[in-house]
Amino acid sequence: MNDEDIFTCGMATARYLASKKVHGTAYVIGEGGLLTELHNVGYSIVDDHPDYVIIGEGRTIMLESVDKAINMIMNGSKLIATNLDPNCPVGNGKYRAGCGAFVSMLEFATGIQAFSVGKPSPVMMRMARKILNLGTDETIMIGDTMGTDILGAGSMGFTTVLTLSGVTKEADLQQYGYTPDFIIRSVKDLLDEELFFRVLEKQYELVP
Numbered sequence: 089m090n091d092e093d094i095f096t097c098g099m100a101t102a103r104y105l106a107s108k109k110v111h112g113t114a115y116v117i118g119e120g121g122l123l124t125e126l127h128n129v130g131y132s133i134v135d136d137h138p139d140y141v142i143i144g145e146g147r148t149i150m151l152e153s154v155d156k157a158i159n160m161i162m163n164g165s166k167l168i169a170t171n172l173d174p175n176c177p178v179g180n181g182k183y184r185a186g187c188g189a190f191v192s193m194l195e196f197a198t199g200i201q202a203f204s205v206g207k208p209s210p211v212m213m214r215m216a217r218k219i220l221n222l223g224t225d226e227t228i229m230i231g232d233t234m235g236t237d238i239l240g241a242g243s244m245g246f247t248t249v250l251t252l253s254g255v256t257k258e259a260d261l262q263q264y265g266y267t268p269d270f271i272i273r274s275v276k277d278l279l280d281e282e283l284f285f286r287v288l289e290k291q292y293e294l295v296p
Contacts (some may be wrong), residue, residue: 145171166245214244
């Protein structure tokens with residue numbers, strides 16, 4: 089895999105905003121990857137009256153930054169989320185607050201709803217498909233989260249493969265009114281040629 093094979097929600101957010109407003113301005117609560125992508129599309133990072141307040145992933149988010157964001161949003165800046173994940177696993181059964189947790193705080197404080205470009209938004213799904221130069225019926229999403237990966241891809245008509253090695257566990261499946269086309273224990277299962285070709289041929293059935 090090369091760098092060109094990776095498409096992040098930060099990349100999707102930057103490209104989406106550039107399509108809506110050329111050379112816009114943004115106040116960003118996030119990390120270097122998001123800032124780089126915004127610079128790449130000609131956006132300026134500012135501390136006053138930005139067009140957009142953008143919330144991404146961050147491990148050192150300060151309340152001072154949150155307070156500034158609240159006032160900017162209340163004064164007309166649009167609230168954008170790179171994703172709405174409520175938490176992120178960090179290993180050893182532990183989690184940290186995700187982008188969605190901070191976005192919810194800003195929404196509650198301002199009464200303004202954020203627009204999210206990341207999964208399950210069709211914006212990111214469509215961008216990724218076009219970058220791959222694939223048709224809808226040729227696209228397969230392999231993901232570990234029902235509420236983002238599988239929901240987003242399923243709504244776009246992609247073939248969906250849920251791996252139980254991540255966020256969503258088998259016991260969680262009954263909570264959802266939709267199902268993936270395939271369920272696997274781990275992405276390693278796709279090394280099984282028979283299973284792999286069943287996915288490619290879209291023979292829709294759940295894999296026990």
